[in-house]
Each structure stands twice: as C-alpha cells, then as structure tokens.
Amino acid sequence: MMKGIVLIMDGMGDRPLKELDNQTPLQAANTPNMDKMAAEGITGIMDSIAPGIIPGSDTAHLSILGYNPYEVYTGRGPFEANGVGVDVLPGDIAFRCNFSTADEDLIVTDRRAGRIKSGTKEIVEVLNTMKLEDYPDIKIIFKESTGHRAVLVLRGEGLSDKVSDADPKVEGNKPKEVKALDDSEEAKKTADILNQLVKKSYEMVKDHPVNLKRIEEGEPPANIIIPRGAGEVPVVESLNDKYEVNSACIAETGLIMGIGRFAGMDIIEMEDVTGGIDTNLYNIRDTIIDQVKNSDHDFFLINIDGADEAGHDGQIKEKKEFIEKVDEIVMSELIKLEDVYIYLTADHSTPISVKNHSGDPVPVIIRGPEVRVDDVCEFSEVACAKGGLNRIRGSDVMNIMMDLMNYAHKFGA
Amino acid sequence: MMKGIVLIMDGMGDRPLKELDNQTPLQAANTPNMDKMAAEGITGIMDSIAPGIIPGSDTAHLSILGYNPYEVYTGRGPFEANGVGVDVLPGDIAFRCNFSTADEDLIVTDRRAGRIKSGTKEIVEVLNTMKLEDYPDIKIIFKESTGHRAVLVLRGEGLSDKVSDADPKVEGNKPKEVKALDDSEEAKKTADILNQLVKKSYEMVKDHPVNLKRIEEGEPPANIIIPRGAGEVPVVESLNDKYEVNSACIAETGLIMGIGRFAGMDIIEMEDVTGGIDTNLYNIRDTIIDQVKNSDHDFFLINIDGADEAGHDGQIKEKKEFIEKVDEIVMSELIKLEDVYIYLTADHSTPISVKNHSGDPVPVIIRGPEVRVDDVCEFSEVACAKGGLNRIRGSDVMNIMMDLMNYAHKFGA
Numbered sequence: 001m002m003k004g005i006v007l008i009m010d011g012m013g014d015r016p017l018k019e020l021d022n023q024t025p026l027q028a029a030n031t032p033n034m035d036k037m038a039a040e041g042i043t044g045i046m047d048s049i050a051p052g053i054i055p056g057s058d059t060a061h062l063s064i065l066g067y068n069p070y071e072v073y074t075g076r077g078p079f080e081a082n083g084v085g086v087d088v089l090p091g092d093i094a095f096r097c098n099f100s101t102a103d104e105d106l107i108v109t110d111r112r113a114g115r116i117k118s119g120t121k122e123i124v125e126v127l128n129t130m131k132l133e134d135y136p137d138i139k140i141i142f143k144e145s146t147g148h149r150a151v152l153v154l155r156g157e158g159l160s161d162k163v164s165d166a167d168p169k170v171e172g173n174k175p176k177e178v179k180a181l182d183d184s185e186e187a188k189k190t191a192d193i194l195n196q197l198v199k200k201s202y203e204m205v206k207d208h209p210v211n212l213k214r215i216e217e218g219e220p221p222a223n224i225i226i227p228r229g230a231g232e233v234p235v236v237e238s239l240n241d242k243y244e245v246n247s248a249c250i251a252e253t254g255l256i257m258g259i260g261r262f263a264g265m266d267i268i269e270m271e272d273v274t275g276g277i278d279t280n281l282y283n284i285r286d287t288i289i290d291q292v293k294n295s296d297h298d299f300f301l302i303n304i305d306g307a308d309e310a311g312h313d314g315q316i317k318e319k320k321e322f323i324e325k326v327d328e329i330v331m332s333e334l335i336k337l338e339d340v341y342i343y344l345t346a347d348h349s350t351p352i353s354v355k356n357h358s359g360d361p362v363p364v365i366i367r368g369p370e371v372r373v374d375d376v377c378e379f380s381e382v383a384c385a386k387g388g389l390n391r392i393r394g395s396d397v398m399n400i401m402m403d404l405m406n407y408a409h410k411f412g413a
Numbered sequence: 414m415m416k417g418i419v420l421i422m423d424g425m426g427d428r429p430l431k432e433l434d435n436q437t438p439l440q441a442a443n444t445p446n447m448d449k450m451a452a453e454g455i456t457g458i459m460d461s462i463a464p465g466i467i468p469g470s471d472t473a474h475l476s477i478l479g480y481n482p483y484e485v486y487t488g489r490g491p492f493e494a495n496g497v498g499v500d501v502l503p504g505d506i507a508f509r510c511n512f513s514t515a516d517e518d519l520i521v522t523d524r525r526a527g528r529i530k531s532g533t534k535e536i537v538e539v540l541n542t543m544k545l546e547d548y549p550d551i552k553i554i555f556k557e558s559t560g561h562r563a564v565l566v567l568r569g570e571g572l573s574d575k576v577s578d579a580d581p582k583v584e585g586n587k588p589k590e591v592k593a594l595d596d597s598e599e600a601k602k603t604a605d606i607l608n609q610l611v612k613k614s615y616e617m618v619k620d621h622p623v624n625l626k627r628i629e630e631g632e633p634p635a636n637i638i639i640p641r642g643a644g645e646v647p648v649v650e651s652l653n654d655k656y657e658v659n660s661a662c663i664a665e666t667g668l669i670m671g672i673g674r675f676a677g678m679d680i681i682e683m684e685d686v687t688g689g690i691d692t693n694l695y696n697i698r699d700t701i702i703d704q705v706k707n708s709d710h711d712f713f714l715i716n717i718d719g720a721d722e723a724g725h726d727g728q729i730k731e732k733k734e735f736i737e738k739v740d741e742i743v744m745s746e747l748i749k750l751e752d753v754y755i756y757l758t759a760d761h762s763t764p765i766s767v768k769n770h771s772g773d774p775v776p777v778i779i780r781g782p783e784v785r786v787d788d789v790c791e792f793s794e795v796a797c798a799k800g801g802l803n804r805i806r807g808s809d810v811m812n813i814m815m816d817l818m819n820y821a822h823k824f825g826a
Contacts, residue, residue: 015783051805052812056825076826353783357823359816382785391803
C-alpha cells in the first residue's frame with residue numbers, strides 16, 4: 001500500500017523582511033532539497049483554518065487532520081491534558097493548572113511557585129489520592145507538565161465546563177472563587193468541586209517533603225493548585241476509523257502529541273528532541289525513515305518545531321539557518337523515499353516582525369508518484385502561490401492525501 | 414497603530430469588450446498609480462459573496478465587512494431605512510415605500526406620483542403624526558428618500574416581517590391587501606396595521622398643501638403611501654466591537670452609508686458628491702486623506718460609485734475615463750500614504766454588456782508594509798488573477814486586513 005506523510009514545519013511561514021532584502025527567511029534560506037521537492041511536486045498555498053484567521057498550532061493541526069476546530073476545540077484544558085499523556089475520555093472536564101505558592105490564609109504569593117523545576121511529580125502522587133467527601137463519585141486526576149504547569153481532569157456524572165477560572169491573575173490575592181457560567185446544576189456542581197479542590201490541595205501538600213525542602217532552601221513551595229481553562233473533552237471519530245489508515249504522530253512537543261492522541265494516532269517517542277532550534281534533527285530524521293520503511297503505519301503526522309520558536313523569539317538568522325538544517329539533514333533523506341506521498345507545509349506563519357502567529361497562508365508541496373507536477377521549482381511563500389494547487393485549506397489536506405494514496409471512496413455513483 | 418482602508422470602486426469589474434480590443438474598461442484605462450500599487454502589493458481576485466453569485470452593492474459590502482448577507486440581509490426595507498438615516502433598532506420592521514397617486518376610490522393612477530421631485534419632506538412631517546387607534550403602542554416612522562421613494566418603519570411589540578406587499582404593480586388597481594405570510598399572530602397584526610396605514614395615509618395627506626398645489630399645476634399628487642419589501646432589522650455586533658477598531662465609512666450614496674450605519678461605523682459626510690461620474694473626486698480624496706491623517710479612526714470603508722453608474726448605463730468611454738480620473742485624482746495621493754494597508758477592489762462587476770451587476774470576480778490589490786509582494790504589475794481583472802492572493806472571498810477581507818494590521822487574535826495556542 002502507498003504511504004503518506006504530512007510534514008509540518010511549525011511556524012515556518014513569514015513575511016518579507018528588510019533585513020533579508022525583502023525576502024522571508026524561507027525565501028532567503030538555501031534549501032536545495034525542498035526546492036527539488038517543489039520541482040518534482042505540485043505546490044500551492046494553504047490557509048490552515050481560513051484566510052486571515054490566526055491559528056494556534058493546536059487548532060491548525062486539528063484542521064489539517066480533518067477536524068473542525070470550531071467544533072472540537074473546546075479549550076486549552078483537554079488538549080493540554082492529552083498532551084501530557086492523560087488518557088482523557090469524552091465527557092471529562094479538563095483544566096490547565098498552575099502549581100502556585102499560597103500562605104496560610106491562602107493568599108497566592110507566587111503564581112508559579114518560583115518556577116519550580118522538579119518535584120511536582122512527587123506532589124502529584126499525593127494529590128492523585130484526593131477524594132472530596134461531598135462528591136465521592138467524581139474521579140480527580142492530576143498530572144504534572146513542564147515547570148510549574150499541570151493539568152486536572154474531572155471525571156464523573158453531571159459535570160460541566162461552564163465554570164470560571166480560579167487563577168487570581170495578580171499575586172497578593174486569594175484564588176478566585178470559581179463560579180458557574182450558566183444556570184445549570186452541572187455548572188454549579190463543578191464550580192463547587194473546584195472550590196473545594198483548591199483548598200484541599202493546599203491542605204494535602206503544604207507539608208509535602210518536596211515543599212518542606214523548598215522552604216528550607218528559601219524557595220517558594222508548590223503548595224496549591226490553581227485551575228483554569230475548563231473544557232469538555234469532545235467525542236470524535238479517530239483518524240484511523242475515519243480514513244481507514246494506521247496512523248502515527250512523530251512530534252517533539254506535548255501540544256502536538258496531544259493532538260495526535262486526540263486523533264487516536266500512535267505516538268512515536270523520540271530521544272533528545274527539544275522543540276527548539278537545538279533539537280536533534282538526526283534523531284527526527286532517523287525516526288521518520290525507520291517508521292516509514294519498517295513500521296505498519298501508513299500515514300504520518302510529523303511536526304518539527306524549531307522555526308516557530310525562532311519566529312516567536314524574533315531571531316531572523318536562527319530561523320533561516322534552522323530551515324537550512326532541516327533541509328540538509330531531514331529533507332535530503334526524505335527526498336529519497338519512493339512510493340510515498342509527502343505533504344510538506346507549515347501549520348501557520350510566525351513572522352519575525354510579529355513574534356507570534358499570523359493569518360498569512362503557508363506554502364505547500366505535495367510530492368509523490370502521481371501528482372500533477374507544476375512549474376514551481378522553489379519552496380517559498382511567494383513561489384508556491386503560483387502553484388498548481390492554488391489556495392487550499394487545512395481541512396482539504398486529509399481528503400487530498402487520501403485521494404492520492406487511493407484510500408478514499410467515491411461519493412456517489 | 415496601523416491604519417487600514419478598504420477602497421471599493423463600485424461596479425468597476427467588467428468583461429472584455431470588442432470595442433476595446435477585447436479588453437475590459439479597467440484594462441484599457443491608463444492607470445499608472447493603481448498599476449504601481451499592484452507592483453508594490455499582493456494581488457488576486459475576489460468573489461464578494463461566492464463564485465458566480467451576483468451581489469447587490471449592499472450584500473457585497475455586508476460580506477466584505479464580515480457579515481453573512483444570507484443571515485443579515487432581511488430585505489431592502491431595513492437597509493433603505495438605514496440609508497436614508499432612520500435610526501432603526503433591532504426588531505423594527507422596515508419597508509420601502511412609494512409615494513403614489515390615488516383617486517377617491519383608492520385606485521392607484523400613478524405609482525410614482527408623477528416622479529415627484531420635491532415636497533415629500535413636508536408630506537412626511539404630517540404622516541409622522543400618524544397613530545392607529547387599534548394599535549396605540551405601535552410607533553410609525555416615515556422618512557422621505559429621493560424622488561417618489563420613502564421608507565416606513567414600524568416599532569413595537571408583536572410585529573413580523575412575514576407580510577406581503579401593498580404595491581399593486583399595475584396602475585388602475587387599488588393597493589393590494591397586505592396579507593400575513595405565515596400563521597403567526599404577529600404577521601396578522603402587522604398586515605392589519607399596514608392595511609389601515611395605507612388608507613389612513615390617503616386621508617391624512619390628500620389635502621396637504623403640497624398636493625393641492627400639484628393638483629392646481631396639473632401634477633399627480635403624492636397622496637398615498639404604498640409599502641413593500643418588509644424586513645426585520647437584524648441584531649448584529651458592530652464592526653468596532655467585532656474587530657476592536659474605530660471605523661468610519663466614507664461613501665457617496667445612501668445605500669452604502671446605510672451599510673456603514675448598520676455596521677455601527679461613523680459616517681463621514683462629504684459636500685458635492687453625486688455618486689455619478691460627475692462627482693467631486695477632489696472632495697472625496699481630501700476627505701480620505703484628512704481622515705487617515707488627522708482622525709482617530711483606524712479603519713475605513715470607502716466607496717466611489719461612478720464606475721457602477723457608467724456600467725448600468727452601458728457607457729464604455731465614460732466608465733474607462735472615470736476609472737482614469739479616480740487613478741489620477743485619488744490614487745495619486747493615496748499611494749503616498751505610508752504605514753497604511755490599502756485594500757483596493759470593487760464590490761462586484763457591472764459589465765457594460767449586461768448593464769447590471771454580474772457574478773464575475775473582481776480584482777484586488779493589498780498594498781502595505783508587510784505584504785508578500787507578487788510579480789503582478791497591473792491592476793486589472795485578468796492580471797490580478799495571477800497574483801499571490803489567488804482567489805479569495807468578500808468574507809475573507811476583514812480577517813486578512815485585521816491580521817495584517819495586527820489587530821486580530823490567535824484562535825488556539
């Protein structure tokens with residue numbers, strides 16, 4: 001069977017920069033392998049969501065995987081939870097949390113607990129024994145993320161995501177009382193659970209050995225949990241069921257792995273990857289080549305994150321050079337794959353001038369055995385706008401790939 | 414902050430004409446400033462609503478401002494009412510009306526009251542004192558428009574726009590009895606109000622001094638009001654709230670000013686503008702430049718109407734020359750603006766051969782600090798089809814502009 005790859009260079013798209021003679025970093029970069037792929041493929045530009053809409057990496061990837069982000073993106077909570085590896089279930093209510101520092105009156109004195117770096121795993125082990133007397137049937141699941149971050153998942157009957165945040169935003173205040181955002185009993189119940197849970201978290205971990213040690217060392221203890229960003233985990237059909245594929249996600253960051261888990265993809269772990277421009281591109285390359293050649297997976301979502309980081313940081317040279325490194329290390333090998341459809345693109349633009357995502361479209365190449373090759377021979381935002389795909393949307397990607405791979409079915413007779 | 418302009422040359426798009434060597438008027442016109450803007454910008458073609466759909470100027474402008482015309486365009490009534498300056502409220506039922514001439518049996522003898530040119534303002538003053546005994550809580554608001562045209566707004570509880578027209582269409586008939594178009598009490602009530610109102614209008618103004626004078630002079634009196642085109646004023650979010658801008662509308666015609674009012678934009682009045690090819694383009698230009706440079710407004714909708722009029726009238730030479738005049742007088746100054754995004758386009762095509770609107774797409778230029786400049790150097794229907802924007806829709810315009818101006822927010826993380 002034919003295999004297919006959607007390879008996303010996170011945030012690679014950009015706007016013309018004076019510093020680069022009015023070129024984008026991708027235009028300025030020396031990318032012989034990507035240019036060869038453009039020459040051998042069909043090109044175009046893509047709006048991950050719609051023209052001018054600024055996607056997050058999460059909403060962009062959802063759209064590219066064929067999910068309507070306006071329907072399934074219920075908030076950060078569920079996707080963060082997915083990303084850090086909690087097996088969320090449809091109907092679960094998920095939250096992003098901070099480990100914070102509170103005093104005995106529950107006044108928050110440091111929202112990020114001194115940007116705690118280690119020990120949260122041990123604290124979470126204690127928090128995960130939490131039971132609320134008033135709500136014995138509600139399962140409470142905590143999971144630490146990076147630094148002071150964590151997620152919280154509530155599981156049980158009669159819950160709602162229509163609740164406000166506990167985050168006081170400004171230090172020197174108590175956690176905000178969580179309130180129901182509609183008149184439903186479910187929202188009132190969930191708000192009450194959260195208010196009890198915040199207080200109880202303090203009681204349970206204020207004297208945790210990790211925290212006693214931090215206090216001894218003059219560090220703010222991670223002694224309270226502050227949830228925000230409630231979202232109900234949506235019910236969706238898995239990618240494998242929807243498109244009859246056996247899919248895998250190869251990504252560096254929790255956010256994208258979370259999207260992969262959400263879509264029911266197998267997650268391929270990699271060593272030594274950072275999500276930054278210092279990541280180990282050799283490992284990423286070898287993982288891709290190994291998976292494509294030796295695994296049963298036939299469809300891959302791959303995300304390489306460094307260009308986005310450089311864009312957020314406004315680093316022109318670093319963004320350009322990272323793109324060149326990907327071309328040299330990764331694309332040089334991918335271009336040797338035969339009988340594989342490769343869809344090369346970005347999830348969104350992260351212009352150096354904006355230092356954040358923008359709604360500018362991204363360039364696309366599809367290279368594979370039977371594409372209608374156009375005359376574009378360069379991979380860039382400007383060159384690909386003249387390509388044979390014209391302007392397509394993220395929501396078209398899976399349909400186009402499945403069609404080319406001959407996995408799709410006719411609609412009608 | 415960055416400013417943005419959407420400048421619409423009404424009805425400028427066209428089809429190739431034998432008389433112009435198979436060029437469109439825009440292709441044939443000498444437009445050095447617009448061509449320079451094309452060279453410095455990114456170009457494309459746009460379907461104001463969707464490919465092949467023939468927009469009105471109103472529905473096209475609604476779409477370009479980010480409103481779905483299929484949802485908000487409830488009929489001509491509300492937009493005409495807005496256009497002539499009635500402060501309509503959501504829930505009001507608005508109608509277009511004719512001043513007509515009726516005899517004492519209420520037989521309509523002239524649907525347009527001899528195309529009456531003056532005096533309707535005085536007649537409306539009397540009509541605006543109308544109260545219906547059966548419906549004391551319903552507020553009845555008349556407002557004269559140009560010539561024999563007027564609008565009627567009904568305000569109060571329990572009204573509906575599901576009512577038929579009173580217009581008999583053919584002279585020699587009584588006004589049609591207005592009927593409820595559904596089974597609701599609201600529609601029945603509204604129909605009854607209109608039937609009473611038509612009769613009462615005759616009683617109130619048949620002996621109005623303006624009419625007595627017209628009869629004396631052998632002119633048909635404007636002695637009855639015939640409503641049609643019922644529409645409920647929709648509830649919409651203002652442009653300023655939706656996009657966090659401070660917006661203004663610079664337009665020549667009531668129709669477009671009505672769209673601006675509908676969107677909650679500030680309306681900038683101009684002297685000596687006609688909406689035709691004889692309009693004062695210097696005043697339009699000076700108003701634009703003054704507003705962009707000296708006002709607090711950061712987003713502008715500008716409409717210049719002459720090319721549409723020439724299209725409706727089938728005047729090839731006049732259409733081409735008007736485009737050239739706009740280029741020479743207006744664009745020559747706009748092109749000097751820096752740190753301003755200019756979106757130059759038409760709302761629809763008004764082909765000379767059709768003498769009415771068509772569904773052909775219109776050319777687009779976006780010129781501004783950070784656009785991805787393409788290699789199109791001419792502003793025309795054909796040249797811009799090769800541009801870097803490819804083919805977009807009216808509904809994309811605000812999103813693209815807000816993204817470029819960095820006013821937009823990310824959806825997701």
